[in-house]
Amino acid sequence: MAQQAYATETDNGGSGPERPGARLRSLLKRWAAGWRDRRIWRRGLITAAVALVLAVVLAGHARIPNRIGNLGSLTETFLPWFGLLLPVLLVIALVRRSATALIALVVPVCVWLNLFGGLLFDKNGTAGDLMVATHNVNAENADPAGTARAVAASGADVLALEELKASAVPTYEKALSSTYGHHAVVGTVGLWSKYPMSDVRAVDIRLGWQRAMRATVATPSGPVAVYVAHLPSVRVKLEAGFTARQRDTSADALGEAIADEKLPAKILLGDLNGTMNDRALRAVTSQLRSPQGAVGDGFGFSWPASFPMARIDQILVTGVEPQSSWTLPETGSDHLPIAARVKVDTPGS
Known part of the structure; x- marks a missing residue:
């Protein structure tokens, strides 16, 4: 009798296995009726x-x-x-x-x-005669040699490094010497190149210490003015909000230096501590464009490396044609390296 009662209850939909499905159908009907x-x-x-x-x-x-x-x-x-x-x-x-x-x-x-x-969408191409890369290596990086080897393995012809700790510079120089025959370090930024460099000098971004430089890189397709910059950090504080006055002042100074550049082909590599949407970087972004928007691979977020939320590391260009842009694998830094390919076609090249 118990078995017969159970079977009857199941057939009536009381507690059998079809009951959840019936409830779902009922909910969907009520939702559709709404x-x-x-x-x-x-x-x-x-x-x-x-x-x-x-x-x-x-x-x-x-x-x-x-x-x-x-x-x-x-x-x-x-x-x-x-x-x-x-x-x-x-x-x-x-x-x-x-x-x-x-x-x-x-x-x-x-x-x-x-x-x-x-x-x-991924709009990366394979063309371009010059590959550039930039990486904030983090002054507290526990493996500078490994970081240097990782970014050199990307195949970049020109490599910019930011946040170079003075005591770690020899390590980077040694690790990169077999790949790059030319390099210069100015303050806490450095530039490594497979092609000859000249007219290397610091760029004053109104900080009181050196965090920006420029150099002429003699690429096979013509000379390119390459700038490396590490703009001051910004902070989010409850009592003051988004504090970025020093960053903004340095961005204006960097924009002035780029505007005064005589060479038509210009590439800026570095950690700008700001995105392309940030109006505070307009002195720079109004003159240069980012390959990421035109030929990039996704959003290209570069910071923080563990869970990238913003692209504050930038490759910006003018006078050269962007072909592709992407982020490189994580290293020992809290930033991701980024890279781009461009086509250099300067007058007289």
């Missing part, structure tokens, strides 16, 4: 408002003032990550069965794709 009533236009108004605010922030980030804690620059540093809110809002809109929220969500999706959609 789209057929008029409340779909009244539900989710808050979600719709959040979506429109997000669109305004994405489209108008340049108008967010820096007067209060450099809020504008802070927003622009992590601007791509605002896209993570889009799937969250989509799920909320679907759960709430809100047509208003879904329509409103189209606006920030379009704005985000316009800003960053091109970075979702």
Whole structure:
């Protein structure tokens, strides 16, 4: 009798294995029915408002003032990550069965794709006659020789290193000597090249110590002015916000030096402690372009190495044609190295 009762209960859907499926079908039917009533236009108004605010922030980030804690620059540093809110809002809109929220969500999706959609695809090519790379090696790097060998193995023709500790410079020089026949170190930055270098000099970025340099690299396709820079770090403090005044002052000075450069082909390599979206770097970014946006491989985030969240290490060019750009594998530093291929076609080459 017990077995017969159990079978009857199962057949009726009381507690048998088909019951969870029936419950799911019931939930889906109720959810689908919710789209057929008029409340779909009244539900989710808050979600719709959040979506429109997000669109305004994405489209108008340049108008967010820096007067209060450099809020504008802070927003622009992590601007791509605002896209993570889009799937969250989509799920909320679907759960709430809100047509208003879904329509409103189209606006920030379009704005985000316009800003960053091109970075979702690998546009790397194989052309280019000059490969350059840059790496903030971290002054506290426990394995400078290993880091040097790793970046040299990338095949870069010209390599810039930043945050060079004086005591570690001989280690880097020794590790790189077999690959690069020419190099120069100025303060805490250095440049290694397979091609002859001349007119090497420090660049004053108004710090009181040397963290920037320039050199003429005699590539087979013509001379290129190569700049290496490590702009001051920025900090996020509760009482002061995004503090970057020293970085901004140095960026302006670096921009002036690049503007005064006589050679038409220019490449800037270094840790700028800012992204291409950060308006504080406009003195530099208004003159040079990043290969990452045109021929890069994804977003190319370079910091922190363990979980990259922003591309603050930059390769910027003018007078040469970018062909590809990518990040290199992690080393003993807290930054990822980045590399790019360019085509040098200077007058008279």
